[in-house]
Amino acid sequence: MSTAKLKLERLETVIGLELHAQLKTKTKLFCNCRADQFDAPPNTHTCPVCLGMPGALPVLNKQAVELALKAALAFHCRVHERSLFARKNYFYPDLPKGYQISQYDEPLATGGWVEFEVDGRPRRVGIRRVHLEEDAGKLIHTEEGRSLVDFNRSGVPLIEIVTEPEIHTPREARALMEEIRRILRYIGVSDADLEKGELRCDANISLSVDGRPGTRTEIKNMNSFRAVEEALSFEERRQRKALEEGGQVEQQTLGWDAERGQVVLQRGKEESEDYRYFPEPDLPPLIVTQEWLERLRATLPELPAEKRRRWREEFGLPDYDIRVLTEERPVAEFFEAVVRLFPEPKEVSNWMMSELLRLLKEEGVAVEELPLRLEPADFAQVLRLVKEGKINRNTGKGLLAEVFKTGRSPEELVRERGLERITDEEALAQVAEQVLAENPKAVSDYKSGKREALGFLLGQVMRATRGKADPKLARELLLRKLSG
Numbered sequence: 001m002s003t004a005k006l007k008l009e010r011l012e013t014v015i016g017l018e019l020h021a022q023l024k025t026k027t028k029l030f031c032n033c034r035a036d037q038f039d040a041p042p043n044t045h046t047c048p049v050c051l052g053m054p055g056a057l058p059v060l061n062k063q064a065v066e067l068a069l070k071a072a073l074a075f076h077c078r079v080h081e082r083s084l085f086a087r088k089n090y091f092y093p094d095l096p097k098g099y100q101i102s103q104y105d106e107p108l109a110t111g112g113w114v115e116f117e118v119d120g121r122p123r124r125v126g127i128r129r130v131h132l133e134e135d136a137g138k139l140i141h142t143e144e145g146r147s148l149v150d151f152n153r154s155g156v157p158l159i160e161i162v163t164e165p166e167i168h169t170p171r172e173a174r175a176l177m178e179e180i181r182r183i184l185r186y187i188g189v190s191d192a193d194l195e196k197g198e199l200r201c202d203a204n205i206s207l208s209v210d211g212r213p214g215t216r217t218e219i220k221n222m223n224s225f226r227a228v229e230e231a232l233s234f235e236e237r238r239q240r241k242a243l244e245e246g247g248q249v250e251q252q253t254l255g256w257d258a259e260r261g262q263v264v265l266q267r268g269k270e271e272s273e274d275y276r277y278f279p280e281p282d283l284p285p286l287i288v289t290q291e292w293l294e295r296l297r298a299t300l301p302e303l304p305a306e307k308r309r310r311w312r313e314e315f316g317l318p319d320y321d322i323r324v325l326t327e328e329r330p331v332a333e334f335f336e337a338v339v340r341l342f343p344e345p346k347e348v349s350n351w352m353m354s355e356l357l358r359l360l361k362e363e364g365v366a367v368e369e370l371p372l373r374l375e376p377a378d379f380a381q382v383l384r385l386v387k388e389g390k391i392n393r394n395t396g397k398g399l400l401a402e403v404f405k406t407g408r409s410p411e412e413l414v415r416e417r418g419l420e421r422i423t424d425e426e427a428l429a430q431v432a433e434q435v436l437a438e439n440p441k442a443v444s445d446y447k448s449g450k451r452e453a454l455g456f457l458l459g460q461v462m463r464a465t466r467g468k469a470d471p472k473l474a475r476e477l478l479l480r481k482l483s484g
C-alpha cells in the first residue's frame with residue numbers, strides 16, 4: 001500500500017451561510033392570507049395570489065418590509081433607497097406560479113456584519129446581503145407513497161441572509177447561526193423556531209489549497225444547529241480526504257442525512273443564470289426613505305453582543321452567567337430590572353440561573369411570559385429578605401417558588417406562613433430546652449463524649465421550627481445548655 005498521501009501544507013476551510021428566516025407578520029408577503037397559523041389544516045389559508053392563479057396580482061406587505069429593514073439595520077447593513085423584486089423561475093410542485101418572487105441584483109440591503117463569540121473569543125463575519133422573498137408551499141409524502149401539497153406556507157414572508165465566506169470552522173458556522181437567531185428574536189423580527197422551519201440554513205464549503213480557492217459544495221436545508229455543525233464537519237473531512245488522495249471536489253448540491261450522519265447527493269450544482277431572473281413586472285421598485293429607516297432604527301433594542309459587552313464591564317459577571325442570561329431578551333431584561341432594585345449582580349445571577357430558570361422549565365412557562373408571571377420587585381424582595389437575614393436561604397427558595405406560582409407578594413406570604421427566621425433567643429431557648437428534654441439518650445451520648453449527638457439535637461431544633469431557626473444561634477444555645 002502506498003502511504004504517499006499528498007501533503008497539503010495550507011488547507012483552509014472556507015464556509016459561507018445562507019439563512020432563511022420567516023418574518024413574524026400576521027399576513028403573507030403579497031396577499032391577505034394569514035401567515036401565522038402554523039398548525040392550521042392544509043390549504044385553509046390560500047387565495048388566488050398565493051395559489052398562483054392567472055391574473056392575480058401581488059400587493060406588498062408593509063409590515064414584512066419593516067421587519068426586513070429592522071433585520072438589515074441590526075446586521076449593520078447599508079439599506080438601499082431603491083430595491084427591486086425579481087422572478088426566480090423554476091418548476092417545483094409546491095411552487096404554483098412556476099417562479100418565486102425574490103430580490104436579485106438590487107436587494108434590500110448589503111454590506112453588513114455580525115459580531116458573535118466562539119468559545120469565548122470574539123469574531124466578526126460579514127453579511128453580504130439581506131433580501132425579501134416569499135416561501136414556497138410544503139410537500140407531504142405519505143406512507144402510501146402519495147405526495148400531497150399544502151399551500152398554507154406559500155407566500156409567507158422570508159428574509160434571506162447571506163454571509164460572506166469568512167467562516168473557517170464548522171463550530172464557528174454554528175455559533176454564527178446561533179447569534180443570528182438570537183438577534184432576530186431580540187429585535188422581534190422572527191421567532192426563528194427551528195422545529196417549525198422558521199429558520200433554515202444552507203451552507204457552502206470549500207477547502208482552499210495553499211491560498212488558491214477550492215471547489216464549493218452546498219449543503220441544503222438544515223434545520224438544527226447540530227445538523228449544521230455535523231454536516232459541515234463531515235463535508236470538511238470528505239473534501240480533505242479527496243484532496244489529500246490527489247482527487248478533486250466536484251461542485252454539488254448536497255443534503256444532510258442526520259440519521260446516517262452523512263451527506264447525500266441531491267443534484268449537480270445549478271448556476272444563478274439557470275433561473276432566468278428578471279424584474280417582477282407586477283411590483284414597482286421598493287423605495288425606502290431615510291426618515292422611515294430612522295424611525296425603525298429608533299425601535300431597535302440593545303443587541304445581544306452590545307449587551308454582553310456592557311454586562312461584562314458594568315456587572316463584572318463571569319462569561320458563563322452572561323451567556324446564559326443574555327440568551328433570551330425577556331430574561332436579560334428581567335435581570336436588569338432586578339439589579340436596579342437589588343444591586344448585587346452576582347447574587348441576582350445565581351438566583352436566576354439556579355432557581356428562576358428551573359422554575360420556568362418546571363412550570364412550562366415560556367420566557368416571553370416571564371414579565372407577566374413575576375414582578376422584578378417581588379424577586380428583588382425575596383433576595384432582600386434573605387440578605388437581611390429575615391428568612392434563611394432555603395426558605396427563600398421555597399418562597400420564590402410560591403411567589404412565582406401564586407403571584408402573591410413575598411411579604412404577605414412571609415407574614416401569613418410565619419416564615420421569618422427565628423432569631424429571638426428566648427423563643428429558640430424554649431425549643432432547645434424541649435428538644436433536650438425529649439431526647440435524653442442523645443443528651444447522655446453527648447455528655448459521654450459522642451460529639452455527633454449534637455448534630456442530631458440541632459436537627460431536632462430545626463425540625464421543630466420547620467427550618468426557620470437561625471442554625472448558628474440554635475447551636476450556641478444547645479451547647480450552653482448541654483455544658484450547664
Ligand code: ZN
Pocket residue numbers: 028031032033045046047048049050051155
Ligand atoms: Zn393568499
Ligand code: MN
Pocket residue numbers: 020133160
Ligand atoms: Mn432564497
